[in-house]
Amino acid sequence: MTQSTWDAVDAYFSEQLVGHDPALEEAAVAADAAGLPEIAVAPNQGKLLHLLALTQGARRILEVGTLGGYSAIWLARALPADGTLITLEIDPKHAEVARGNLARAGLDKVAEVRLGRAADSLAALVEQGVEPFDLVFIDADKPSNPEYFRRALQLTRPGSLIIVDNVVRGGAVADADSTDPAVVGTRVLHELIAAEPRVTATSVQTVGSKGYDGFTLARVQS
């Protein structure tokens, strides 16, 4: 099986289970038109994030890595009217596109894009002693995954769910000799999780329109 099969299956699932969704389609078109990289989650992956947020009964969601706000729309749609999503983005153009997309999706009341280095924004959230988040989605620069995960632990509570995207990268994660900073970051993340008694976690490989990749789910236990 190859990429064209994975594309066809993703197209089939997305057609059956996501369907026509103007806000999401407009968000993807606006991101393309602004020249953003095509690295947002696929529709059926976005819906998985949405379902996980619903399952969590999430009222507060934190996202690291906004891009054009595509995954943020999926996540924010799971929130109650008085819920909050904070999404962190370093690139002013990405943040601007995301704000437009979230507004067009009717989510600007619940979703806020914070511009800056995620490491700084996360430190500020910890410093401010904000209420814990029920779900954290980590999807920014992969070398920083260990730091983002440590911060996520400081910003969550027992029962919270931490999700990390792109942990497989075509299988590169299994290469212990890799010097690719993204791979090293993801391997250090797994060492951190393995040694962390406060979480129980698993990682799953995926194929689809985004290629061969995967994600990690970690539930905060204590």
Ligand code: SAH
């Ligand atoms: N979650 C998005 C995709 C995010 S792509 C979606 O699925 O729709 C990764 C994003 O992280 C990019 O927009 C990139 O600009 C941003 N990013 C990269 N390094 C960052 C950093 N140090 N701090 C904050 N954002 C960063």
Ligand code: DHB
């Ligand atoms: C890249 C980043 C992502 O978050 C993703 O889902 C796919 C690719 C990247 O930086 O190449």
Ligand code: MG
């Ligand atoms: Mg990603």
